[in-house]
Amino acid sequence: MLRHAAKPSTRRIAVGARALSSNSLLKQRLIELMPEKQAALKKLKTEHGAKIVDKVTIDQLIGGARSIKCMLWETSQLDAMEGIRFRGLTIPELQEKLPTHSGVGSVTKEEPIPEGMLWLLLTGEVPTKEQADSVTAELHSRAKLPAHVESMIRSFPEGMHPMTQLSSAILALQTESVFAQKYAEGTNKTLYWDHVYEDMMNLLARMPEICALIFRCTYYPEGGRAGAKMNQYDASLDYAANFCNMLGEKFAGDKGFHELMRLYITIHTDHEGGNASAHTCHLVGSTLPDPYLSLLLGLQATLKAEGKPVTPESITEFAWNTLNSGKVIPGYGHAVLRKTDPRYTSQREFALKHFPEDELFKVVNTVYQVMPGVLTEHGKTKNPYPNVDSHSGVLLMHYGFDKYDYYTVLFGLGRGFGVLAQLFWDRALGLPLERPKSVTSEWINQFIEKNPSGLK
Structure with a gap:
């Protein structure tokens, strides 16, 4: 019995490793630290985000270098209001x-x-x-x-x-x-x-x-x-x-x-x-x-509708249900643009030219008519207009x-x-x-x- 206890089987070692992993002290410590670190970062952004550090704001420094002009790119230019050229x-x-x-x-x-x-x-x-x-x-x-x-x-x-x-x-x-x-x-x-x-x-x-x-x-x-x-x-x-x-x-x-x-x-x-x-x-x-x-x-x-009849009312209901559940509206919003994505517009015009009566196109077209107003009323979206993915x-x-x-x-x-x-x-x-x-x-x-x- 002592010999077996001193030399546990490979299977027992593996089981023990899994148990240790599920009760990891390191993971537990990280779980304890995360709320503190998250709160500190939020406080930093709220109180000091607009302050300038070496020509950029702290918000930009923390927020993925958003809008900082620091790269040469010859082939295209994206403007928030004008769109892609x-x-x-x-x-x-x-x-x-x-x-x-x-x-x-x-x-x-x-x-x-x-x-x-x-x-x-x-x-x-x-x-x-x-x-x-x-x-x-x-x-x-x-x-x-x-x-x-x-x-x-x-x-x-x-x-x-x-x-x-x-x-x-x-x-x-x-x-x-x-x-x-x-x-x-x-x-x-x-x-x-x-x-x-x-x-x-x-x-x-x-x-x-x-x-x-x-x-x-x-x-x-x-x-x-x-x-x-x-x-x-x-x-x-x-x-x-x-x-x-x-x-x-x-x-x-x-x-x-x-x-x-x-x-x-x-x-x-x-x-x-x-x-x-x-x-x-x-x-x-x-x-x-x-x-x-x-x-x-x-x-x-x-985005594809969820099987309901497509009307401005049903799309509005879908949008508010989605937003109120803490989710985002797929295909709407853009990191840079503050207008309808020109790529979206070109595809919409293609559909209007080739198949204006297509049922799925009617869904997306109805969404296009309704969604910007919903997102504007919601108030948390910087760009309420559709992007190319929509x-x-x-x-x-x-x-x-x-x-x-x-x-x-x-x-x-x-x-x-x-x-x-x-x-x-x-x-x-x-x-x-x-x-x-x-x-x-x-x-x-x-x-x-x-x-x-x-x-x-």
Whole structure:
């Protein structure tokens, strides 16, 4: 008995470890400390938030550097009241001036092709139809996937989230990085831009097939992922149409869906440098990894009514019930904008043009009419107007694209254009490693003691 007590079994040790974890002294101490620390931070913000520390307020210092102008971002600018401009152009101006698949928007009234948007983001110039078509041809010439990437996607386990698949595929594709190879060889920093350009174009060229393959393997795995079928890559089509073609027959011949994808990719390419996906790519890129490792993607969501008849009254009731339960209204509000998101407006106008009687569009349109008033009356929302996420899913659903888990992959397909275009200029301009200065709460309190009124 003593021998057994002195040498407990592995199973007993494991059980004991779990018990210790559930009664962790460290965790208990943290639970005790949190209310004190939370109250101290709240008091600091309430009493001293407006005071200036080295040209920024304490509120800005604590609150995620909100609105502090401290980053160079060439490809787009976001103004709280004016909205997003891509190289100085609003979304309606893009729709008028950029090339479409058959001409120019001012003539064809079609949506811009992303290839023209890439030219604009990189050069600051509105391309001709010939210039945009040259980008299409260049991307097609670079599009062939390495064999190991396709086989890896086909062998992913069932149930893996599409965004996890996309992230893994990009990492696998990183074996093709020109920048990584040249950097390891000791390339001169004046040539970094060239290597970034090669990686950028190769990555953007291969993204449609990667994304389409993930779609087919995840949702249409006839006989298993390894046997999932996909239409052949079609270099006679533009970037967005070829992507639609590879998604499958349901979308290959739907010209309306092709137009939607051209608009969707175009308006999601960029949203200035301060948003999470753009800033992360810029920050990581400043440490000089290759573009494959720098590209990180954001998320999006949409609002769907809860099965009640859609009327201004029912939407108002839904809104107040949601707010009174302590939740937020999905798709409304924005970190910077103080007006309706122009990306939302462009999608709303697309729906009005192509399917004004769509039932789900009527839901969102009714929400658009009601929600700003509710949120304004509620009084705790700085921006009561809808953002892009409030409408994206409606357009996709109209064309039968109901794979919600995949929507973030579509976002990534578009956002890559903007962040990689800026990454090119980061290296071409020789921008340095991003390294902001941080301080502790103790430092702030000591500063306030020495400067009760803050700095002037």
